[in-house]
Amino acid sequence: MKKFLYNLAISIFAILFFASCNPKQQQVNDYKYEIDTIAIIQRGDSIANAVQQVLLANVLQVSKSGGTVYAVTFCNERAMSLTDSLSQKYNCLIERISQKYRNPANKPGESDEAVLLKMSSLASAEPFLLSGNGIVTYYKPIRIAMPACLNCHGIEGKDISIPTLEAIRQKYPNDLATGYKEGDFRGLWKITFPEE
Secondary structure, X not given: OXXXXXXXXXXXXXXXXXXXXXXXXXXXXXXXXXXXXXXXXHHHHHHHHHHHHHHHHHXXXXXXXXXXXXXXXXXXXXXXXXHHHHHHHHOOEEXXXXXXXXXXXXXXXXXXXXXXXXXXXXXXOOOEEEXXXXXXXXXXXXXXXXXXXXXXXXXXXXXXXXXXXXXXXXXXOOOOOOOOOOOOEEEEEEEEEEOO
């Protein structure tokens, strides 16, 4: 009987000891994967704004010098390489995704569909973060910000001239990115960071 009580006491002690240690170990593991959401949102906002300014400045410059037909050609040939070079500069992966994409490279993946759907229904321009598997992904809405955007993304025959529409159809035969009005949700910035 003494042996039985002794074994029972040891078993209870062992269970209590491991149970009390387990939450502490869990806290250490959870802490290791905590992210500074404020810092990541600030970094994402800064990068998204910088990339948007670079792309917009280039598109406006080529539109001014060669018209919107030339801007379509510029976007087709240079927008992705500009975005890729900025990805390298900022040590992240910068993408633009949309359900109504022009460039097939901007087609959302399955994991992005839910975020696009959620954020398209919100009036807010607040960013959204997802983290897991060693990466953090920042999403921020892209809206049709100015009347000049409608020259390529507006209503066919009203905002988009026939020559521009022909250039779009030639460069992007499966284009979905027209029919917008100023202020409309256009898609998302998607910026993926490795967890530090």
